[in-house]
Amino acid sequence: MFFKIKRRDGPARIGELLVNKSKIITPNILFVNSKRFKAPDFADILITNNDSKKVKATLKISDYFVYLKDLSKEFNLSEIKIQKKEKNNYYVLPGNKDVIDKISKDNSASFFIIANAFQLFQQPKKFVDFIVTLREKIGYQKIIYLPSIGNPNNFALLSYMCVDFFDSLQAIVAARNNMLLFQKGQNYIEEINELPCSCPSCIKFKDELDDMDFVQFLIITTM
Numbered sequence: 335m336f337f338k339i340k341r342r343d344g345p346a347r348i349g350e351l352l353v354n355k356s357k358i359i360t361p362n363i364l365f366v367n368s369k370r371f372k373a374p375d376f377a378d379i380l381i382t383n384n385d386s387k388k389v390k391a392t393l394k395i396s397d398y399f400v401y402l403k404d405l406s407k408e409f410n411l412s413e414i415k416i417q418k419k420e421k422n423n424y425y426v427l428p429g430n431k432d433v434i435d436k437i438s439k440d441n442s443a444s445f446f447i448i449a450n451a452f453q454l455f456q457q458p459k460k461f462v463d464f465i466v467t468l469r470e471k472i473g474y475q476k477i478i479y480l481p482s483i484g485n486p487n488n489f490a491l492l493s494y495m496c497v498d499f500f501d502s503l504q505a506i507v508a509a510r511n512n513m514l515l516f517q518k519g520q521n522y523i524e525e526i527n528e529l530p531c532s533c534p535s536c537i538k539f540k541d542e543l544d545d546m547d548f549v550q551f552l553i554i555t556t557m
Contacts, residue, residue: 335351335352335353335444335445337350337351337352337477338350340359345494346494347474349498353379354392358379359378360477361489362500363500363502364381364499364501364502365379365380366380366381366501368383373502378390380392424444424445424446424447425437425445425446426447427446427448427449427468428449429461431460431467435471444477446468447481448468448478448480449481451482451483452481452482452483455483465497469496477499478498484501485504485508487515487517514530
């Protein structure tokens with residue numbers, strides 16, 4: 335795994351990640367790929383906890399990266415010691431500003447995953463403070479991935495905050511509930527009276543939007 339920054343605009347940047355001989359432009363979306371949820375063909379990079387035979391770049395994560403935000407500092411510090419010994423390319427950390435110094439010291443990981451990003455995101459002031467502090471401590475040559483919170487409503491802002499990767503989890507949840515995600519928010523399909531856009535999926539169902547299936551919802555939401 336090799337990452338380099340191609341262009342910058344304030345704290346935001348465009349980067350290039352080399353994974354399995356594939357070049358991935360960041361910011362980007364990690365598409366969940368499993369037996370239940372197949373990643374769309376246009377996905378640049380996949381995320382899975384299974385052995386993948388895909389030709390595309392794939393990030394395989396074996397750890398659980400969702401746990402409670404307010405666990406004790408002692409618990410978080412014990413996890414830090416365990417992960418540093420394993421010396422993986424990725425590092426799963428809690429959204430706890432108090433442990434950032436310990437995490438960033440002598441850490442060779444290049445891919446930092448915020449375990450409880452969804453919980454932290456509900457507290458905007460703490461979220462911003464955490465992301466800014468983390469970026470300052472780990473430096474600008476390393477990658478930050480926020481699981482479970484990326485959607486069209488916040489991609490631009492989070493990218494400007496120097497976040498490099500999101501995932502398709504919010505899109506999957508929305509698709510399961512017959513909802514579409516937009517820059518201005520979300521809508522149930524029955525609330526939409528006209529085509530949301532001119533993508534192939536919308537044009538295909540222009541007369542019967544209610545006939546869209548899960549896959550079409552997912553494709554529209556993440557295009």
